[in-house]
Amino acid sequence: MNSFQGKLLLVLMSGWAVGALYAGLVSGTLPLIRMELNLSPGEAGAVLSSWLAGMLLGALVFGYIADKLGRRVSLILSTVFMGVFTPLSAVARSWLDLVFYRVLAGAGNAGYMVTASVLMSEYAATKNRGRSVAILESAWAVGWLAALVLSRVLAPAYGWRSVFLTTSTALLLVPAFHVGVPESLRFLFSKGRVEEARELAMRFKVELPSTVYEEKAKLSDILAKPFAKRTAMLWVHWFVLVLTYWGIFLWLTDILYSRGIPFVKSLDYSIAITLAQVPGYLSTAYLIEVVGRKKVLSVYMLGAGAASIGMWLATTEVEVLLFGLLVSFFNLGAWGVTYAYTPELYPTKLRGTGSGWANAFGRVGGILGPYLAGALMQAYGNPLAPFSLFAVGHIVSAVVVAALGVETKGKTLEEISK
Numbered sequence: 001m002n003s004f005q006g007k008l009l010l011v012l013m014s015g016w017a018v019g020a021l022y023a024g025l026v027s028g029t030l031p032l033i034r035m036e037l038n039l040s041p042g043e044a045g046a047v048l049s050s051w052l053a054g055m056l057l058g059a060l061v062f063g064y065i066a067d068k069l070g071r072r073v074s075l076i077l078s079t080v081f082m083g084v085f086t087p088l089s090a091v092a093r094s095w096l097d098l099v100f101y102r103v104l105a106g107a108g109n110a111g112y113m114v115t116a117s118v119l120m121s122e123y124a125a126t127k128n129r130g131r132s133v134a135i136l137e138s139a140w141a142v143g144w145l146a147a148l149v150l151s152r153v154l155a156p157a158y159g160w161r162s163v164f165l166t167t168s169t170a171l172l173l174v175p176a177f178h179v180g181v182p183e184s185l186r187f188l189f190s191k192g193r194v195e196e197a198r199e200l201a202m203r204f205k206v207e208l209p210s211t212v213y214e215e216k217a218k219l220s221d222i223l224a225k226p227f228a229k230r231t232a233m234l235w236v237h238w239f240v241l242v243l244t245y246w247g248i249f250l251w252l253t254d255i256l257y258s259r260g261i262p263f264v265k266s267l268d269y270s271i272a273i274t275l276a277q278v279p280g281y282l283s284t285a286y287l288i289e290v291v292g293r294k295k296v297l298s299v300y301m302l303g304a305g306a307a308s309i310g311m312w313l314a315t316t317e318v319e320v321l322l323f324g325l326l327v328s329f330f331n332l333g334a335w336g337v338t339y340a341y342t343p344e345l346y347p348t349k350l351r352g353t354g355s356g357w358a359n360a361f362g363r364v365g366g367i368l369g370p371y372l373a374g375a376l377m378q379a380y381g382n383p384l385a386p387f388s389l390f391a392v393g394h395i396v397s398a399v400v401v402a403a404l405g406v407e408t409k410g411k412t413l414e415e416i417s418k
Contacts, residue, residue: 063356
């Protein structure tokens with residue numbers, strides 16, 4: 001990639017990492033939040049799911065904004081939502097306050113991820129488009145690790161509120177995005193702003209899209225040929241992927257704590273398991289342009305399913321740690337492919353909307369994930385019981401992707417849209 005594409009990737013990765021930091025704060029501090037606010041399991045589940053409820057809303061709203069007003073506008077607005085409402089969680093006096101702030105911040109997080117993945121996909125060269133977006137998604141591991149480390153350092157000594165008070169970082173990105181992130185060339189073409197697009201392409205030395213899009217898009221288009229089968233595949237996969245990820249990682253520290261592992265040690269284990277996300281992301285970033293999106297995604301979801309079975313049956317701390325590392329590796333590797341694959345399957349006029357609806361459908365699974373995990377733990381008296389559900393989900397997704405997915409490796413966005 002040229003210097004502009006490299007700089008754009010780094011700028012977008014910074015916002016992606018900040019969003020993950022904000023999302024992960026509640027996981028690293030949940031045991032302390034539950035104690036201070038005296039939360040029941042149901043109230044704790046509501047707090048965990050509130051971020052996902054916000055993400056459902058944000059994926060729809062900001063995906064629509066990205067297609068109607070532009071990728072750049074959507075990116076800046078969603079960042080403002082994250083940066084304003086996350087630090088406000090520090091003043092929460094009840095679980096309802098936390099839910100309110102987390103919903104609005106989560107909306108910004110989903111909006112940012114939908115828009116950033118679309119923008120990167122549209123600016124990257126065809127030969128490394130998937131790899132670029134997979135690397136963008138890898139910033140999630142950095143942010144989540146930062147959340148756990150911040151919780152590990154501050155929460156035991158100063159309480160959970162101190163962790164949230166340190167996080168106004170996203171607002172610092174707004175001027176950087178305003179200055180350093182241009183509008184998508186394909187969006188400009190779709191709105192008839194051809195000369196502006198050509199000037200940007202010459203300035204940044206990037207390839208121009210081969211087709212000018214002038215037709216208007218309808219939401220129903222994502223359910224019509226040739227996109228209906230792609231949409232069905234994406235919705236099933238996103239539903240499972242989001243359910244499993246948030247069901248696992250929002251509860252992870254608390255699950256380890258419930259297994260009798262001390263709070264500080266459970267945070268250390270969570271950090272180790274989260275570190276396995278990094279090679280997961282990087283391995284798929286390599287394989288996605290060598291093997292292809294469809295095969296890599298299917299195999300990694302199958303691997304996550306097998307590791308979930310091992311986690312479910314684990315009886316020792318060593319087994320919990322080992323299979324936790326494998327679940328983290330395969331699940332997050334699949335996320336890298338998913339964010340690269342999703343925007344490729346729709347044309348410019350539908351790319352933000354189609355990606356947003358797939359993302360939003362997944363958030364329905366994400367809302368259910370923490371609730372179902374809590375219910376299974378309570379029903380069976382075993383904190384590892386939810387991994388039986390996660391195993392089935394991963395395997396179902398692997399089968400659906402293999403059966404309904406189309407390969408996009410090496411094709412231009414215009415070729416894929418035909």
